[in-house]
Amino acid sequence: LLPLPAGAGRDEARLGGKLKRCGVAMSLGSDESENEVLPPACVFLGPPGRPGPISLLSSDTLLQADGGGQVLSALQALGCVCAIEPQPVAGSMSWRRRTVEEESWTEEPNVLLLLHTEEFASMIYNYRQEVQSSTDRQKETLRSFVARVMEKIPGKTLALVVVELEKYLRSHKGQSQKRPRQAVPSGSQKEGQRKRKRQKEASGPEVSRLDVEEALVDLQLHTGIQVRCLENWKDLSDFASMFTKSVAEAPFKRERENTGFSFYLENEWCRGVKVDRSGKGLLQVWQRQIQQFHRVSPDMASAIVSAYPSPWLLKQAYHRCFSEQEQQNILADIPVRRGDGVTATSRRIGPELSRRIFLQMTSHNPDLCLDVTN
Numbered sequence: 001l002l003p004l005p006a007g008a009g010r011d012e013a014r015l016g017g018k019l020k021r022c023g024v025a026m027s028l029g030s031d032e033s034e035n036e037v038l039p040p041a042c043v044f045l046g047p048p049g050r051p052g053p054i055s056l057l058s059s060d061t062l063l064q065a066d067g068g069g070q071v072l073s074a075l076q077a078l079g080c081v082c083a084i085e086p087q088p089v090a091g092s093m094s095w096r097r098r099t100v101e102e103e104s105w106t107e108e109p110n111v112l113l114l115l116h117t118e119e120f121a122s123m124i125y126n127y128r129q130e131v132q133s134s135t136d137r138q139k140e141t142l143r144s145f146v147a148r149v150m151e152k153i154p155g156k157t158l159a160l161v162v163v164e165l166e167k168y169l170r171s172h173k174g175q176s177q178k179r180p181r182q183a184v185p186s187g188s189q190k191e192g193q194r195k196r197k198r199q200k201e202a203s204g205p206e207v208s209r210l211d212v213e214e215a216l217v218d219l220q221l222h223t224g225i226q227v228r229c230l231e232n233w234k235d236l237s238d239f240a241s242m243f244t245k246s247v248a249e250a251p252f253k254r255e256r257e258n259t260g261f262s263f264y265l266e267n268e269w270c271r272g273v274k275v276d277r278s279g280k281g282l283l284q285v286w287q288r289q290i291q292q293f294h295r296v297s298p299d300m301a302s303a304i305v306s307a308y309p310s311p312w313l314l315k316q317a318y319h320r321c322f323s324e325q326e327q328q329n330i331l332a333d334i335p336v337r338r339g340d341g342v343t344a345t346s347r348r349i350g351p352e353l354s355r356r357i358f359l360q361m362t363s364h365n366p367d368l369c370l371d372v373t374n
Helices: 008-021 059-063 068-076 117-133 142-152 165-178 187-203 209-223 233-258 282-291 298-307 311-319 324-328 351-362
Strands: 040-045 053-058 081-086 092-098 105-115 157-163 227-230 335-338 345-348
Touching: 068 233, 092 233, 105 117, 105 233, 117 142, 117 157, 117 165, 117 209, 142 157, 142 209, 157 233, 165 209, 165 227, 209 227, 227 233, 282 298, 298 335, 311 351, 324 351
Parallel strands: 105 157, 157 227
Antiparallel strands: 040 053, 040 081, 053 092, 092 105, 335 345
16 A cells, blocks of 8 residues: 555544444555555445445545535445445546456446535636636646546546535625725735735635536537536435436346337337227227327327227228329328417328328338338
8 A cells, every 4th residue: 555645544534433433344545557645435335135336435525525424324325335445536436336147346437526616616717717818728627627537537428516516606706795995905905905815716716607607518518528516415415326326227227228129119108008898998099009100299190080080990991092192192181280279270191191101001011111202
């Protein structure tokens, strides 16, 4: 292990006491690729007896913070067990999964990174100065910060989160409004101004909501990475739990999508319909069958069913036609009404949908594509 910095023993003891109260096991380590000691992180395993994710939480930003206990409690409510490991990026949360076949751990591609509010505001301020001056590009902005982080975690999907940003914006806005205006400052007043300036720099720069929105849009357009702004630590606990559940369920959802049939629609409107012995429900089955065509709304399907309440009646209508062109256009002029009163609109089924339904009802070719015209 690399030597710990001065005062690390006391911090480790405080962290160990907090984790012990939460039922978390702690073990310190280091990354051989880094010369500095990386902050320890908590590892959360999935529930025992089934494969689950491992989430890694940086101790310096979560465990030692005021809301660190809330995050721990929320994740432990999911049935998680905790340990301490270092992370490539301070303040990040990542996941590993135990594979059932090989009984080994695999890294998940997701990384959730918590930003200090003052650090986030400083990067917003630097972006505003960079846009206004177009010369000073040495200070770190959100884009340069993300680029530096992605160098440490190549191939990962990064998500950023900031806590209590609104509180920060309100407090700094109030300070600027309460600051008295002086016409000609004296020597003592200049010293007071310098003191207030140092205090302002220590507490973070003043930025507006518009500055934040512009920087976030610039970050998303150039990197595709989004920033989630949360009101308090309780919201962070809920968000971390939701994120962990999403990571844990992702492979199972992908597997479920792969096992489905391409021709079977699982939308709510096309689920099975109960049909009793008297035939009640068959009309709804017929309507939902028509709704399975592309670009067919419930209003359009209802209009066709009103004109031809069963497939057999539509087949008889086709047989009464004298030409195939007449058969293809038999449904084209059926009116479709939407809305009520003065907002009601009306349109026709149209020849395209009429032709597709005709081909589906009469063709014996199982490979026929209904959307391709002759």
